[in-house]
Amino acid sequence: MCLGYVIYQSLVLHAPHSIMNFPKDVKNVQVTLCVWGDKKRCSIS
Secondary structure, three states, rough: OHHHHHHHHHHHHHHHHHHHHOOOOHHHHHHHHHHHHHOOOOOOO
């Protein structure tokens, strides 16, 4: 089976759970707050 297809299926199947638990580490929290809080100033490299 194609690896990309497997990854796609896992993303689709686990999307709600992953979205709810997205900011798991500090970097993800900072990026999420940056994107939601100040889209004009922040840029994600």
